[in-house]
Amino acid sequence: xxxxxxxxxxxxxxxxxxxxxxxxxxxxxxxxxxxxxxxxxxxxxxxxxxxxxxxxxxxxxxxxxxxxxxxxxxxxxxxxxxxxxxxxxxxxxxxxxxxxxxxxxxxxxxxxxxxxxxxxxxxxxxxxxxxxxxxxxxxxxxxxxxxxxxxxxxxxxxxxxxxxxxxxxxxxxxxxxxxxxxxxxxxxxxxxxxxxxxxxxxxxxxxxxxxxxxxxxxxxxxxxxxxxxxxxxxxxxxx
Numbered sequence: 001x002x003x004x005x006x007x008x009x010x011x012x013x014x015x016x017x018x019x020x021x022x023x024x025x026x027x028x029x030x031x032x033x034x035x036x037x038x039x040x041x042x043x044x045x046x047x048x049x050x051x052x053x054x055x056x057x058x059x060x061x062x063x064x065x066x067x068x069x070x071x072x073x074x075x076x077x078x079x080x081x082x083x084x085x086x087x088x089x090x091x092x093x094x095x096x097x098x099x100x101x102x103x104x105x106x107x108x109x110x111x112x113x114x115x116x117x118x119x120x121x122x123x124x125x126x127x128x129x130x131x132x133x134x135x136x137x138x139x140x141x142x143x144x145x146x147x148x149x150x151x152x153x154x155x156x157x158x159x160x161x162x163x164x165x166x167x168x169x170x171x172x173x174x175x176x177x178x179x180x181x182x183x184x185x186x187x188x189x190x191x192x193x194x195x196x197x198x199x200x201x202x203x204x205x206x207x208x209x210x211x212x213x214x215x216x217x218x219x220x221x222x223x224x225x226x227x228x229x230x231x232x233x234x235x236x237x238x239x
Contacts, residue, residue: 040114062105082141112137117160
């Protein structure tokens with residue numbers, strides 16, 4: 001998977017303009033104008049996070065560029081001579097193995113990092129601590145190591161990450177359920193259509209619907225409607 005997505009229409013030294021989006025069309029249009037389409041700065045100021053925009057952000061994934069991908073081939077340094085580093089995208093486990101922090105998203109336009117999971121699934125976004133990772137961005141680079149470890153271990157973040165995993169796990173099942181439901185609806189419509197044909201046949205001929213014996217188990221006449229239904233069912237896969 002690409003760590004960042006670049007637009008072919010980017011203009012060098014283009015000034016970044018922060019914009020509030022009201023719908024999916026505006027969000028997609030702005031990402032097309034951005035060098036990094038998955039730059040979190042493109043989305044964190046959204047007023048309404050619709051399911052469509054939510055899926056768009058998930059499909060783009062976190063923005064984790066290499067320093068060579070940046071305009072000056074390096075991450076900007078602050079007044080303390082500190083900066084973001086590519087290694088922060090990796091988490092070292094107790095067995096010294098490394099895994100990617102798929103929640104950490106760096107904004108090249110703002111030189112800040114955000115938590116993608118908390119932004120999409122957080123429920124306590126107005127909390128000052130959470131707001132740093134979801135709305136304002138974090139860029140106190142001298143404390144970044146401790147801040148990242150502290151954030152990824154808080155209950156709110158863990159809950160958001162679990163929600164994301166559940167969404168990804170259930171996503172492949174949903175299209176199949178939707179397809180099965182559509183097939184059932186189509187079958188039900190065909191059954192109703194055939195029953196309506198029987199009703200119209202009897203109505204046009206002023207024939208009675210009911211009979212003296214209307215039990216399905218009887219071998220006697222069950223009435224015109226039921227008799228015709230049984231007759232048509234012999235050549236109908238649905239009835």
